Amino acid sequence: xxxxxxxxxxxGLAKFGSIAACAENLHITQSAISxxxxxxxxxxxxxxxxxxxxxxxxxxxGQVVIALADNVLPQIAAAEKQLTHxxxxxxxxxxxxxxxxxxWLLPTIKQFQNTFSCLDVDLESGFHQHPLERLxxxxxxxxxxxxVESRGDLYFIPLFGYELQLVMSNDHPLVSKKSIQASDxxxxxxxxxxxxxxxxxxxxxxxxxxxxxxxxxxxxxNTSTLLQMVSGSFGVAALPEWxxxxxxxxxxxxxxxxxxxxxxxxxxCVRVADKENDYIQAFVDMTREMNASH
DNA sequence: CTTATAAACGCCGATTATCT
DNA sequence: AGATAATCGGCGTTTATAAG
Numbered sequence: 001x002x003x004x005x006x007x008x009x010x011x012g013l014a015k016f017g018s019i020a021a022c023a024e025n026l027h028i029t030q031s032a033i034s035x036x037x038x039x040x041x042x043x044x045x046x047x048x049x050x051x052x053x054x055x056x057x058x059x060x061x062g063q064v065v066i067a068l069a070d071n072v073l074p075q076i077a078a079a080e081k082q083l084t085h086x087x088x089x090x091x092x093x094x095x096x097x098x099x100x101x102x103x104w105l106l107p108t109i110k111q112f113q114n115t116f117s118c119l120d121v122d123l124e125s126g127f128h129q130h131p132l133e134r135l136x137x138x139x140x141x142x143x144x145x146x147x148v149e150s151r152g153d154l155y156f157i158p159l160f161g162y163e164l165q166l167v168m169s170n171d172h173p174l175v176s177k178k179s180i181q182a183s184d185x186x187x188x189x190x191x192x193x194x195x196x197x198x199x200x201x202x203x204x205x206x207x208x209x210x211x212x213x214x215x216x217x218x219x220x221x222n223t224s225t226l227l228q229m230v231s232g233s234f235g236v237a238a239l240p241e242w243x244x245x246x247x248x249x250x251x252x253x254x255x256x257x258x259x260x261x262x263x264x265x266x267x268x269c270v271r272v273a274d275k276e277n278d279y280i281q282a283f284v285d286m287t288r289e290m291n292a293s294h
Numbered sequence: 295c296t297t298a299t300a301a302a303c304g305c306c307g308a309t310t311a312t313c314t
Numbered sequence: 315a316g317a318t319a320a321t322c323g324g325c326g327t328t329t330a331t332a333a334g
Binding site: 039 | 327329
């Protein structure tokens with residue numbers, strides 16, 4: 001039976017003019033080609049080319065094979081390219097768990113996209129019901145989160161640590177305190193992103209343990225507006241340090257540690273199979289660098 | 295100098311065995 | 315049954331060498 005390798009060697013033979021030259025260019029030995037063609041000729045029961053002619057001349061049967069090779073091989077190459085560069089493989093989808101991640105994530109994504117222009121980098125910020133399930137299903141490649149779950153099918157790559165701080169206007173009554181206690185918030189409005197409080201670090205790690213609630217909860221859907229409102233004394237907010245740094249009027253706001261300081265860590269959650277993936281490694285490295293440069 | 299042949303090697307896939 | 319591991323045999327390649 002005629003095989004792809006036969007098409008390649010016959011085509012190479014026509015192109016390079018001799019068995020030795022063909023072998024050299026196809027990175028196999030002259031002997032192997034000799035064997036291969038002899039075997040093929042026996043199987044199809046016909047001579048394909050005339051030996052000892054320079055350059056090699058083909059029989060009519062040989063020319064049939066060359067024509068076939070010229071037709072089929074480019075099609076194979078095109079199909080391979082299409083398969084390896086399909087949308088499925090070239091899309092790189094990130095998802096985030098926290099609104100404030102935008103602040104450092106967007107520049108990182110930009111750099112990542114520039115480095116890997118062949119990739120279609122996508123960011124999902126909307127809250128989906130089961131982000132981890134979507135990760136396992138391959139709809140998401142990386143999930144940025146601070147909540148580690150120990151399970152065998154997911155892998156959490158540490159990115160960097162950060163501290164959650166209370167942000168307030170610089171003339172806020174709580175500015176006088178060195179650190180903020182949960183009870184201090186009872187008299188003040190707390191500005192948060194519009195998510196369930198049970199998913200908030202400030203609630204789970206700070207308010208809930210001491211059984212306190214703020215005077216009221218106010219929601220804002222983006223960091224920049226949230227900081228504007230904080231600076232305008234509409235309330236206080238608990239934010240990671242990097243989110244606070246982006247505010248343009250630093251002199252209008254002040255930050256204080258929550259209790260003894262709430263330290264958290266961000267992770268890139270990926271499928272175990274993707275642990276060693278080059279793109280993911282590169283993304284993780286860029287993320288760490290981006291954070292270290294601040 | 296190019297091609298063919300012989301012997302040996304090593305890879306790959308089929309087959310069988312073992313585990314879940 | 316399906317998945318994973320171990321075994322084995324065939325076949326193509328290589329190296330070495332002969333022949334045209």
